[in-house]
Amino acid sequence: MKEKQIVSEWTGLKGKIMARFLNSPFRTLIEVWLLGLPRSTFLNEVSRRIHSDAIVLDVGSGSGYFSLAIAKELNVSKVICFDLSEVMLQRLKHKAKKEDVENKIQIMNGEASSLKLDDGSVDLVVSNFVLHEVSNPESVLLEMIRVLKSDRWVIITDFLSNTLLGKMEVRAHSKEAHGPFDTRELESLFNKAGLKEIKVFVEKRWIIGIGKK
Numbered sequence: 001m002k003e004k005q006i007v008s009e010w011t012g013l014k015g016k017i018m019a020r021f022l023n024s025p026f027r028t029l030i031e032v033w034l035l036g037l038p039r040s041t042f043l044n045e046v047s048r049r050i051h052s053d054a055i056v057l058d059v060g061s062g063s064g065y066f067s068l069a070i071a072k073e074l075n076v077s078k079v080i081c082f083d084l085s086e087v088m089l090q091r092l093k094h095k096a097k098k099e100d101v102e103n104k105i106q107i108m109n110g111e112a113s114s115l116k117l118d119d120g121s122v123d124l125v126v127s128n129f130v131l132h133e134v135s136n137p138e139s140v141l142l143e144m145i146r147v148l149k150s151d152r153w154v155i156i157t158d159f160l161s162n163t164l165l166g167k168m169e170v171r172a173h174s175k176e177a178h179g180p181f182d183t184r185e186l187e188s189l190f191n192k193a194g195l196k197e198i199k200v201f202v203e204k205r206w207i208i209g210i211g212k213k
Helices: 012-021 025-034 039-047 065-073 086-098 137-146 164-172 183-192
Strands: 054-059 076-083 105-109 122-128 148-159 196-203 206-212
Touching: 039 065, 039 122, 039 148, 039 206, 054 065, 054 137, 065 076, 065 086, 065 105, 065 122, 076 086, 086 105, 122 137, 137 148, 137 183, 183 196, 183 206
Parallel strands: 054 076, 054 122, 076 105, 122 148
Antiparallel strands: 148 206, 196 206
């Protein structure tokens, strides 16, 4: 039997509209200023855990809201932007060129549960607002850890369950999607994956998880 291929929901006109919104001043206004998106906290956590010329993997990069910020604001050699939606990645490519960081951006298309990278090939793995969308967060996290070098870090941000935003996300995605996490569940996921020095905390309506391979 032929294996079912996973197709991104961000395709066609819907994908183009969301690709523009997710990397626009409107998102900054809504999520950062009104809803307290922990963008600066995330970037601070990233900067503390990378060395000069690090290779960063952004799993589910979308149109590059976080990827481009890492490339522009932090001293990294390369940001590998991995996403299932080709529409999102095309928008990211356009933005990277416009913001003069295309030399730091590598675009890859595929599923988060099957990253097309060698074992231990990246210095840091980040993923923002993606884990709640997948049906198998355990295998996705293990795949992130596989491509990570020893003693390096994974940083995940997502919607927090039991909030209005979290409940809205549950309704917005398919029944197969895992849905948002609470701190206990995300910490358990990190522990089962074998991560060390785990730190899971809440910032306003968001959850951030950090662990070391």
